[in-house]
Amino acid sequence: MTEERYRRLANADHRHLWHPFTQMQAWLEDEPLIIERGEGNYLIDARGRRYLDGVSSLWCNVHGHRQAQLDRALREQIERIAHSTMLGLSHTPAIELAAALASIVPAGLQRVFYSDSGAEAVEVALRIAAQYWQLAASPRRKLFVTLEEAYHGDTIGSTSLGYSEPFHQHIRHLLFPTLKTPPPHIFRFHQRMTPEAADEAALDAAAKIFDRHADEVAAVVIEPLMQGAAGMWAHSTRYLEGLVEMARRAGALVIVDEVATGFGRTGRMFACEHAGISPDLLCLGKGITGGYLPLAATVATERIFEMFLGRPEEFRAFYYGHTYTGNPLAAAVALANLELLRDQRIIESMRPKIELLRSCLQNRFGEHPNVADIRQWGLMAGVELMRSPQARQPFPYAAQTGARISKAARNRGVIVRPLGDVLVFMPPLSITPAEIEMLTDAVHGAMRETLGEK
Numbered sequence: 204m205t206e207e208r209y210r211r212l213a214n215a216d217h218r219h220l221w222h223p224f225t226q227m228q229a230w231l232e233d234e235p236l237i238i239e240r241g242e243g244n245y246l247i248d249a250r251g252r253r254y255l256d257g258v259s260s261l262w263c264n265v266h267g268h269r270q271a272q273l274d275r276a277l278r279e280q281i282e283r284i285a286h287s288t289m290l291g292l293s294h295t296p297a298i299e300l301a302a303a304l305a306s307i308v309p310a311g312l313q314r315v316f317y318s319d320s321g322a323e324a325v326e327v328a329l330r331i332a333a334q335y336w337q338l339a340a341s342p343r344r345k346l347f348v349t350l351e352e353a354y355h356g357d358t359i360g361s362t363s364l365g366y367s368e369p370f371h372q373h374i375r376h377l378l379f380p381t382l383k384t385p386p387p388h389i390f391r392f393h394q395r396m397t398p399e400a401a402d403e404a405a406l407d408a409a410a411k412i413f414d415r416h417a418d419e420v421a422a423v424v425i426e427p428l429m430q431g432a433a434g435m436w437a438h439s440t441r442y443l444e445g446l447v448e449m450a451r452r453a454g455a456l457v458i459v460d461e462v463a464t465g466f467g468r469t470g471r472m473f474a475c476e477h478a479g480i481s482p483d484l485l486c487l488g489k490g491i492t493g494g495y496l497p498l499a500a501t502v503a504t505e506r507i508f509e510m511f512l513g514r515p516e517e518f519r520a521f522y523y524g525h526t527y528t529g530n531p532l533a534a535a536v537a538l539a540n541l542e543l544l545r546d547q548r549i550i551e552s553m554r555p556k557i558e559l560l561r562s563c564l565q566n567r568f569g570e571h572p573n574v575a576d577i578r579q580w581g582l583m584a585g586v587e588l589m590r591s592p593q594a595r596q597p598f599p600y601a602a603q604t605g606a607r608i609s610k611a612a613r614n615r616g617v618i619v620r621p622l623g624d625v626l627v628f629m630p631p632l633s634i635t636p637a638e639i640e641m642l643t644d645a646v647h648g649a650m651r652e653t654l655g656e657k
């Protein structure tokens with residue numbers, strides 16, 4: 204019976220679905236894993252098998268699935284209203300969530316502009332920054348400084364701010380150019396510098412760009428401390444502080460993309476806090492609803508906001524918004540997420556788990572001859588695999604080493620999704636110590652099974 208149902212669903216998937224970021228030819232040759240339910244930190248498939256959710260359902264889940272308080276917040280809101288527009292009207296959850304966000308974001312940020320995805324939160328920030336300088340009568344400030352291999356989402360605007368050869372190669376003609384600066388990671392691994400020398404070299408490279416283009420830079424855009432999709436490229440607080448200071452000296456705006464790092468992921472509410480920086484525009488997404496519904500936000504300072512004020516006939520308004528902007532269900536569950544983070548002191552209690560993940564990764568992967576590096580900020584970590592770490596020689600792309608290991612991990616009861624050959628560990632903040640052991644054991648076992656005993 205269950206099997207019959209599974210077959211029917213699998214066939215319909217293969218016939219009708221086109222999955223995101225997926226080579227569908229390989230997908231069609233394989234049996235899809237179909238998730239039907241969630242329970243705490245576990246996903247349950249259509250055949251009734253349980254898997255630990257080791258990637259937080261793509262980096263967004265915070266407290267686990269079917270969390271009682273989040274479920275209740277949704278039910279209570281749906282009994283009031285599921286959706287009402289924010290164009291020309293306001294609603295209770297949007298107001299309450301904006302005030303709650305303003306009380307936890309870095310000092311100076313207080314205006315919340317909602318959207319539906321992380322990409323859009325970045326799109327909004329870049330459009331606010333672009334319009335800001337036009338309104339400020341500095342029309343020359345048009346350029347964005349971004350990090351090499353950055354990822355800020357998939358709209359044309361946010362794609363332009365990022366860079367990845369496979370993502371860009373077919374649509375390059377649609378994207379606008381940016382000033383790309385190499386982050387410390389490039390110097391550390393491609394030029395084999397020490398972490399300190401790499402920070403220095405990366406800051407020097409950025410300084411050259413700011414020197415050359417000082418009065419043309421609209422904003423610097425950065426994923427703070429960890430460039431997630433690049434392959435968990437970590438950098439130091441020192442680099443982050445240095446880059447922000449440079450942007451400030453050049454008179455440019457600072458846009459921080461905390462879509463991945465926000466809401467406790469790095470061990471603080473926001474990664475900015477580790478470096479004591481406060482941006483002009485902060486992009487939030489993923490964990491904002493605890494991983495329940497699509498919602499994102501761009502939080503601005505009052506200085507930015509005031510530039511957009513004027514009489515209607517001055518046309519200074521920010522002309523942007525979508526049908527579901529600030530959806531009440533999503534805002535209600537986001538508010539409950541913030542209450543949980545506060546009332547259960549989730550972030551304060553993460554420290555031992557972060558240290559346990561660090562030691563588990565070190566113990567299991569540290570000595571393996573194919574492990575090139577282990578990078579971690581909070582409960583966000585990557586283990587980089589290479590054919591020869593000494594020679595910085597990767598496995599051939601066609602071997603799909605990371606993907607094969609992740610697939611093998613399923614038979615050991617965990618769901619993970621790699622970034623190329625970087626194994627990603629991104630569990631919900633609610634993961635227990637025993638589950639951290641289970642997660643790292645399963646992926647380690649899968650790696651040894653795939654690469655052979657070494």
Ligand SMILES: *Cc1c(COP(=O)(O)O)cnc(C)c1O
Nearest residue numbers: 320321322354355356431462463
């Ligand atoms: C995931 C991600 C985005 C895009 O968010 P979506 O909700 O997938 O559009 C943007 N920036 C960073 C840093 C991300 O990790």
